[in-house]
Amino acid sequence: MTTTKDASVIAQELKSASRTLFLTGAGISADSGLPVYRGQGGLYNSGVTDEGIPFEVALSEKTLREKPNVIWNFLQKIESANRNASPSLAHRILADFQHELPGYSLLVTQNVDGLHGKAGSRDVLELHGNLYRIRCDHCEWKTSIKNYDELDKIKICPECNFLTRPDVVLFGELLPFDKIDRLMEESENGFDIGFAIGTTGSFHYIKRPFEIIKENGGLVVEINPCDTDISHMADYKIKSTASEGLEVIRKYFDNKK
Ligand SMILES: [Zn+2]
Secondary structure: OOOHHHHHHHHHHHHHOOEEEEEEOHHHHHOOOOOOOOOOOOOOOOOEOOOOOEHHHHOEHHHHHHOHHHHHHHHHHHHHHHHOOOOOHHHHHHHHHHHHOOOEEEEEEOOOOOHHHHOOOOOOEEOOEEEEEEEEOOOOOEEEOOOHHHHHHHOEOOOOOOEEEEEEOOEOOOOOHHHHHHHHHHHHOOOOEEEEEOOOOOOHHHHHHHHHHHHOOOEEEEEOOOOOOOHHHOOEEEOOOHHHHHHHHHHHHHHOO
16 A cells, blocks of 8 residues: 555646546456456456366457357356446546546556446547447447347347457457557657556556656556556556555545645
């Protein structure tokens, strides 16, 4: 846990920032009781499914083409674990910050669980997609669903009869260029302060925005119980869960409005 002096300084910097970056990873959803996902797809990257299929294979672009039911069955299990999860305190505090900050803020997440949206955040840049969006790769059709009970009706595209797919980045697939481009462009435009929350920062596109913030003289704040690839850049490191860390900052944020 950080000192109260640090939390007070962070809160002041946050309030006076013209541009703020919040970037979240699996750690923020761990507070909601969800397993800590890792990997490029924002899903599991080790272990095997109940059928004995390695996660990387079950959630790959190749499996989607060749055995779509394997992907749907596995995602259905993830979704059912996800379905009753509520946004954590950390998700809610970030939504509050976004509404209350006088300056501009960008919220970016590696998670596919949609919990930032449930907490009331708008315009979330979901780098790895969202489990609750379904799309067709053959045409432009897409839709959002509340849960996977609705899935059977839309496994075939109503526009072109092609197989639909979850709008998440699978293993073997490229990240969506438009989202990465926006993150990099916004970073080049400058952030006064950037928060890395519950992410290991192992990927270049997660680390790079914080490097740019440092290069431009901005502040980096990390909230994570573990040391990560971002820790060495952090001006302030809060060694705690996402909810605990943000709660301390909010206390000072609210106190001295
Ligand atoms: Zn279609």
